[in-house]
Amino acid sequence: MQIKRDDLSGPEIAALLEAHLADFAPHSPPESRHALDLSALRHPDIFFYSVWEAGELLGCGAFKRLDATHAELKSMRTDAQHLRRGVARALLTHLIDEARAAGFERLSLETGSAAHFDPAHRLYAAFGFETCGPFGDYVEDPYSVFMTRRL
Template sequence: MNIKIDDLNGPEIQALIAEHLRGMSESSPPESIHALDLSGLKKPEITFWSAWEDGELLGCGAVKELDAAHGELKSMRTASRHLRKGVARAILEHIIGEASRRGYSRLSLETGSMEAFFPAQKLYASFGFTECGPFGSYAEDPNSMFMTKELR
């Protein structure tokens, strides 16, 4: 698996982001969707990675720099045909490593609190993320779960 920084211009990644946004719309009420569209992901404070194997897109993930010591995990998505193959685990491990190299002391995330998000919650917990309160510009929301991991 090759994980690389992606400029979000390829049709495969654009289709995966569209799938991600559809999935969020199916699982969460509109006011509780915090997933970013393509223009939101192309901001300078966001680094976006895609994972590939034999020319096929496996998944993606991003980190948004909140400040010099705090990053936010964004847009974690595995392509439907590659679920349960370790793609998300590999991408998350890559992003945590990059966050550490950048000197972040904390990496946080927002995910859904509903059953559809239980696999993601379990993955994050397996990497040492624990529940926390809202961070950044987030507010309390019964449809959101906030998690964080200390990196130092």
């Protein structure tokens, strides 16, 4: 597996992000969906990475600068054909290392609260993320779970 900083210009990334957004639709109302689309992910405060193997896109993820010491995980996604191969673990390890190297002291995330998101909750907990209250511009929402960890 190769993880690289991505400029979001490839059609594979666009397709994976479309699948990412579509996956949330049945699990929360539009006002409770906080995943970013392709154009929003091109913001200069977002560090976006993709995971590749033999020319095939396996997954993606990013972190967004909230302030000088706090970043937020965004757009963690493993392609459905590559689930349970360690892609998410490798990517999350990489994102934590990159956020730490960029000088951030805390990494937080928002994800869905439905059972559909239980594998993500378990992954984040295994990496030391703990449930917390809303951060940044978020507000309490029954469709959201907020987690954070110190770096």
